[in-house]
Amino acid sequence: MNRIDGLYFDGRVSRPTRVQLNFDSEGNLDLRARDFHREYAFGTLKFSPRIGNAQRDIFLPDGGKCETFANDEIDKLLIENRTGWFGRVVHALESHFIYGLASVLLTLGFGWSFVNYGIPAIAKEVAFALPLEADAALGRHALDVLDRLIFSESGLGREERDRLSGQFTSGLHGFDDPERIRLLFRNSVSLGANAIALPSGIVVITDQLVELADNDEEIAAILAHELGHVKHRHGLRTVLQSSVVVLVITWLTGDLSSLSALSAALPAQMIEAKYSRHFEREADQFAREYLIANRIPLRRFSDILSRIEAESPSGTGSMTFLASHPATEERIRLFSPEVSSKHAISNP
Amino acid sequence: MVDTGIVSDRSVYLESEETVPGGKPAAFHFTGDAFEYFKIWIVNVVLTVLTLGIYSAWAKVRRKRYFYGNTVLEGSAFEYTADPVTILKGRMLAFAVFMAYVLTVNVYPLAEPFLWLIFLPFIPWVLIKALKFNARNSAYRHIRFNFDAGYRDALFVFIIIPLSLIFTLGLTYPWFAYRQRKFVSDHHRYGLSMFRFHARIAEFYKIYGLALLALLAAGSMIGVCYAYFLAPVFEALNQNRPAEFEPLSGILWIPAGFAFLIYLGLFAFLRAQLQNLAWNGTRLEEIGFESRLRTSGIFWLYLSNSIAVILSAGFLIPWAQIRMARYRIEHLTLFSPRSMDHFIAGELEKAGAAGEEVGEFFDLDISI
Incomplete structure (x- = not known):
């Protein structure tokens, strides 16, 4: 029925033989050349999938192969004999431009929502399914590394430390597991006025921050924010999220573009920055509730936050950019007295 | 020199x-055409994203088949014969190794250099496997290519020489490039015929x-x-x-x-x-x-x-x-x-996809 011209190779020597392929209505192959003639049942043949108009191969049961560029005829034959549905569906997608455009939109939407909601939701589920020991394991060595790199011993007096620790501990009631949370004091010139929460429940506060604070309530506000990170297990979640993001991006770009080196690093960083902003908001929210529960004025948090901003070295380009960043204003607004608590809670 | x-x-x-x-x-x-390939590429992207990466193995096979199948010499195009399922298994393994690495490094940050000491001896093996997988799955006129190299050769060329660059302040980098190219070319075969690299350093x-x-x-x-x-x-x-x-x-x-x-x-x-x-x-x-x-x-x-x-x-x-x-x-x-x-044609033997996929995953340059 269908007569197709092609080349035949026996699979042992690279010598081509010009052949004529004749398929009958059941798809059985009758292969003819000048000096030979063979027949193959349709079921014994293997057809390579269609990819554009690239060369098509028909693998024969005796180890031989036929090559042809007659893609349409082969497709017709396969449709008539109802096989190769997978390749045909993919090829149909590949050959209709409008499907392509529609699927781009679908993919962008899917990809965007997966990165924005899917990955964080999975990481959250996984993090809370893991025992608290997972957080502890993450933090155990982190403190050693930080001590070596940016921290030195605190210069604060015994008395001041005890007072702050006592205030910190008394504010912990209502926390599920107060015994795993500890406050440590460190000096750090490079970090400046700052506080860090490690996943294990250790909160580190710098001497510089204690100096900068006008009163203990401001310190409590900052510590409450760090406790929010511990409570919501942000350390573990960040690790989980960023590894999934890096993995997904490596996977996609490694396979789909030759520009992987260029494109891989950038989006991962952007997405991670977004994640951490979300976590900051969550920790702020926790701090807000903490301050209300402990009857501390909300403006203590915004006061110290704006002072930390002002304190950070200005003048260089990057810092002026940071100062005008809307995130800080947004954070301060959350702690300004005009905002009703209802509004703040419904707006995480 | x-x-x-x-x-x-x-x-x-x-x-x-x-x-x-x-x-x-x-x-x-x-004989490839940009618009024709665009449609294949976009479907690859879409299906890969929608299947959360699983389709990427099929996408890779279709991409390579397109480029091979449109590279024509004396009336015959090249063939890429890799099985997507094999590639997928390789990617799963690479995924597991990567996750284990990330988790270990996050729990024990100080262990990272030791992990690399453990990984290092595997790199030549992964490279050989990757080159072999690609060669075995490339064919022309129904005769396969092949790649055969010993572990010690690869260890010398890809680990020992790069480490020695530190001591020569990089001045021997051209020697490294030469040995690398020679290693890749000399161990490739087409059927039973050997490739030989004879360029001078x-x-x-x-x-x-x-x-x-x-x-x-x-x-x-x-x-x-x-x-x-x-x-x-x-x-x-x-x-x-x-x-x-x-x-x-x-x-x-x-x-x-x-x-x-x-x-x-x-x-x-x-x-x-x-x-x-x-x-x-x-x-x-x-x-x-x-x-x-x-x-x-x-x-x-x-x-x-x-x-x-x-x-x-x-x-x-x-x-x-x-x-x-x-x-x-x-x-x-x-x-x-x-x-x-x-x-x-040479004799047939199997090469797993794990090598190439692990290699691709850690972004090692193994282009030929």
Whole structure:
């Protein structure tokens, strides 16, 4: 029925033989050349999938192969004999431009929502399914590394430390597991006025921050924010999220573009920055509730936050950019007295 | 070795011409089409994302089949025969290794150097596996390619030599490039026939030496440019007077753009010359190859491709890939004293996909 011209190779020597392929209505192959003639049942043949108009191969049961560029005829034959549905569906997608455009939109939407909601939701589920020991394991060595790199011993007096620790501990009631949370004091010139929460429940506060604070309530506000990170297990979640993001991006770009080196690093960083902003908001929210529960004025948090901003070295380009960043204003607004608590809670 | 940098252009050219054996030329042709490939590429992207990466194995096979199946020599195209399921399994394994690595490093940050000490001996093995997987799944005229190399060779070329670069301050890098190329070429087979690499190490030194000279020349030009024309900008910057700086800021782009063009030019020079050398120095029995890539051609492709890809938000990536493939393949010719009909198939043996996938995952450069 269908007569197709092609080349035949026996699979042992690279010598081509010009052949004529004749398929009958059941798809059985009758292969003819000048000096030979063979027949193959349709079921014994293997057809390579269609990819554009690239060369098509028909693998024969005796180890031989036929090559042809007659893609349409082969497709017709396969449709008539109802096989190769997978390749045909993919090829149909590949050959209709409008499907392509529609699927781009679908993919962008899917990809965007997966990165924005899917990955964080999975990481959250996984993090809370893991025992608290997972957080502890993450933090155990982190403190050693930080001590070596940016921290030195605190210069604060015994008395001041005890007072702050006592205030910190008394504010912990209502926390599920107060015994795993500890406050440590460190000096750090490079970090400046700052506080860090490690996943294990250790909160580190710098001497510089204690100096900068006008009163203990401001310190409590900052510590409450760090406790929010511990409570919501942000350390573990960040690790989980960023590894999934890096993995997904490596996977996609490694396979789909030759520009992987260029494109891989950038989006991962952007997405991670977004994640951490979300976590900051969550920790702020926790701090807000903490301050209300402990009857501390909300403006203590915004006061110290704006002072930390002002304190950070200005003048260089990057810092002026940071100062005008809307995130800080947004954070301060959350702690300004005009905002009703209802509004703040419904707006995480 | 250093004096090889001043070997004249002409003499090397004549030498490499002498090594090309006579015979009938047969040109490689590329029949791919950008729009046709765009549709394949976009479906690959879409299905890969929708299946959370699982389809990526099928996508990879379709992409490679498209490029192989459109590379035609003497009326026959190349074949890529890898099974997507094998590739998927390899990716699963790579995924598991990667996750184990990330988790370990996060729990014990101090363990990272020790982990690399454990990984290091596996790298040559992964490389061999990856090269073998790719070669075994490449065929022409129904005869497969193959790759066979011993672990100790690979360990020497890919671990010991790179480590020794630290002690020679990188001066032996051309030697490393030469050994790497020789390792890859010498261990490839087409059927039972062996590939041989016979280019001389001096030719590698010449290419890298010229690149270094060009880099030094361009670097000092940019330095002069900065020192004389941009002094007012830096003064304004140093004294933190943004108002004065504002009208001058545009000038900063000139040396930056200049540096980018030089970087691209050097990159194009190295890519074109090294690829020419790789092909021109390779023989398959009595068959020789000639690659005639020009630095200017590659430079233009890189420049226009990057602009097109950036302006199109990535949608012109397939167009860029097709152009690059066409340029490289159409400039390759094979010289054979007799017809290509006499190559005999080797025995069949399996190569797992894990090697190539692990290799790809950690972004090792194993391009041939």
